[in-house]
Amino acid sequence: MVKMLGALSQETRLGVFRLLVRGGHKGMAAGEIARTFEIPHNTLSTHLAVLSNAGLLQSRRESRSIIYSVDFDGTRKLLTFLMQDCCQGQPDLCAPVLDSLMAGCIPETQGEKNETNTC
């Protein structure tokens, strides 16, 4: 957990992670990320290594490029850890967080067991 939090506690890395969250499973090539943030490829490379090593990113080769995308299992673990910790210990800390999440929800028909729900 400390490793994960450490990986996200750096401007560039947090930016990369957030970018890739939005990118979803599709991911993005290392070079394209480097160009987006206007940093040298080797600097980014070490940042990507830190994020991968922490279990927040995955990578796959695609021809000459290496595509990075978020590691959903790892990220889930971090979010669950933080939320559970705070919600178990202090429920009134957690409730408003959930409220603000639910605010953006499209309410579904009750009884549906849809797993790909917006919330």
Next chain:
Amino acid sequence: MVKMLGALSQETRLGVFRLLVRGGHKGMAAGEIARTFEIPHNTLSTHLAVLSNAGLLQSRRESRSIIYSVDFDGTRKLLTFLMQDCCQGQPDLCAPVLDSLMAGCIPETQGEKNETNTC
């Protein structure tokens, strides 16, 4: 946000934060925390300063002791930031997190606008 994540990306500080989350509004004296983690008082003092400076802790004087407790507003901001970011970009990443939170819930009577809900 980077500052907050950085504050939590250290073994001792994460431990202190988690301890205080469980402690709730009551909080704990600096000295007692130091004894709990078996570290010198001045080392802990700097850690507490980092957490406070990041907006994760509050402090109040109580006689000779200084009582530290979690800053709920600040902590809420961090949790909301992380959850919102991930849920907006990738809903299926968020859903399981919420599910595991709801698993520990005592279901309430519907229609009640109880703010001090367990979830």
Next chain:
DNA sequence: TCCATATGTCGACGATAATCGACATATTAT
């Protein structure tokens, strides 16, 4: 094969962070 593209690794440097002894400040009791 030879070259261009895409990325990773290594090594060095400067910057930032963690630790802790020594000293300073604040509070309360005698």
Next chain:
DNA sequence: ATAATATGTCGATTATCGTCGACATATGGA
């Protein structure tokens, strides 16, 4: 006022981190 308790601040040391040039590796095309 003096002492004991509780905490914070300063300064020095060591460790870890971020950056980037130079070199290495991998892939695909001419």
